Amino acid sequence: MSVNRLGRGLEALIRPEPEQKRKQTPKKKNKPGVSQIPVKDIFSNPNQPRRDFESGALEELIASIKEKGIITPVTVRSIDNGYELIAGERRWRAAKKLRLKSIPAYIITVSDAAEVMELALIENIQREDLNPLEEAEGYAVLNSQHNLSHNAIAKAVGKKRVTISNALRLLKLPPDIRKSLRNGEISGGHGRAILQAKTNQSMNRIWKKILNDNLSVRAAESLVKESGTKIKVQSKKKKSPAHIRAIENQLITSLGTKVKVKPAKKGGSIEIVYFSKDDLERLLDLLNSLD
Numbered sequence: 530m531s532v533n534r535l536g537r538g539l540e541a542l543i544r545p546e547p548e549q550k551r552k553q554t555p556k557k558k559n560k561p562g563v564s565q566i567p568v569k570d571i572f573s574n575p576n577q578p579r580r581d582f583e584s585g586a587l588e589e590l591i592a593s594i595k596e597k598g599i600i601t602p603v604t605v606r607s608i609d610n611g612y613e614l615i616a617g618e619r620r621w622r623a624a625k626k627l628r629l630k631s632i633p634a635y636i637i638t639v640s641d642a643a644e645v646m647e648l649a650l651i652e653n654i655q656r657e658d659l660n661p662l663e664e665a666e667g668y669a670v671l672n673s674q675h676n677l678s679h680n681a682i683a684k685a686v687g688k689k690r691v692t693i694s695n696a697l698r699l700l701k702l703p704p705d706i707r708k709s710l711r712n713g714e715i716s717g718g719h720g721r722a723i724l725q726a727k728t729n730q731s732m733n734r735i736w737k738k739i740l741n742d743n744l745s746v747r748a749a750e751s752l753v754k755e756s757g758t759k760i761k762v763q764s765k766k767k768k769s770p771a772h773i774r775a776i777e778n779q780l781i782t783s784l785g786t787k788v789k790v791k792p793a794k795k796g797g798s799i800e801i802v803y804f805s806k807d808d809l810e811r812l813l814d815l816l817n818s819l820d
Contacts, residue, residue, distance in 0.1 A: 563602050565631040568624050570611035571603070574649060591623045599624065602633035606645065612636070615648050643675035647685045661717035662710045665696040672697070679807055691818075694811035695721060695785070703729045706736045715739060718746035721785060725753045754778045784815060 603617030612634070614621055624632045639645050649667070659667070671677040671685075679697075683690040699710065699720045710720050719739055726732045735756065739749050769777070773790050780788040780799070787802040803809040 563633050564636055566605065566612060566634045566636075568621070568629055568632050571605060571621055571632070571634070572608070572611060572613050573618060573621075574614045574645065587619060587623060587626075590619055591626055594620075594623050594627060599633055602635050604635045604637060604648070606637055606639045613645070615639070615645055643671060643677065647671065660711055660713060661696065661699060661720065662707055665699045668693055668697055669700060679810065689814070691811050691814040694807050694814075697807070698724055698785075703732055706732060709736065709740070716746060719744075719749050722746060722749040722753055725750070725781060725785060726756060727787070731756060750782055754782065784812060786812065 599620055601617070601620070603620050604615045605612035606615060615637070617634075621632065637648075639648065668682055671682050672679070677685070679693045680690050683693045686693075696717070699717060700707070701724060702710065702720055706715070706720065706723060709715050710717070715723075715736070719736075723732050723735050723739075726735050735749065735752055738744065738752060742748075744752065768774075769790070773792060777788050777790050780790070780801075784801060786804075786808070789800040789802075791798045791800060801812060803812055
């Protein structure tokens with residue numbers, strides 16, 4: 530897939546029929562690339578990254594379509610028994626509820642299921658339609674089911690590789706916290722701050738504190754650092770000097786992972802922990818960006 534096409538959005542992907550063929554079709558009056566398709570011939574995309582379709586928002590869309598019609602066409606690809614949705618599921622659902630016979634649609638040519646998933650992600654990201662967990666789950670499908678690397682996903686959706694890696698880390702949160710993130714109770718920044726706590730018990734404790742006290746992301750990060758310091762004080766091991774702990778906490782906040790500063794008589798060392806190959810690549814990206 531051409532990255533340049535993706536960067537210009539879905540309309541740039543439309544492949545109009547050849548001029549000679551368009552002259553032979555009765556749909557001459559339609560604008561290029563747009564056709565009226567029977568609603569009954571359109572099927573949902575099983576890998577649609579958007580999972581939550583709020584009933585209240587759908588009812589508002591239905592009312593709007595009743596009044597003004599469907600302004601923005603959906604985007605589909607041809608399949609054996611009709612068409613598969615790539616973008617516009619809420620509009621399609623609203624059209625079904627209104628029992629519309631047809632709906633305006635862009636019909637585009639897509640090479641494979643991975644490209645369908647990329648386009649669905651791009652459309653939702655450009656419209657800012659996905660919550661952080663839905664976005665992370667979409668990246669995970671591209672990574673695990675379609676074998677796209679973090680770098681390839683980043684190029685496809687127009688983001689930095691470290692952004693993709695950080696988004697995927699949110700899937701490591703405990704179930705209740707992932708549900709809270711999906712429902713919009715906390716942000717992706719809160720989720721990444723919570724992940725620094727490492728254990729599920731600590732993560733859940735910090736999450737509840739964030740909800741109860743309505744903490745900002747910055748306050749959540751401070752809470753995690755304070756919590757980490759308390760655990761070290763309770764440990765039987767000899768605690769590090771205050772200035773070393775301050776440096777460690779600063780590095781933990783910057784790198785989003787466990788860091789240990791080990792001073793020696795002459796010089797010393799810094800130990801940075803990573804948990805996977807992708808996590809290592811994320812850290813390398815962060816360190817390289819400091820140049």
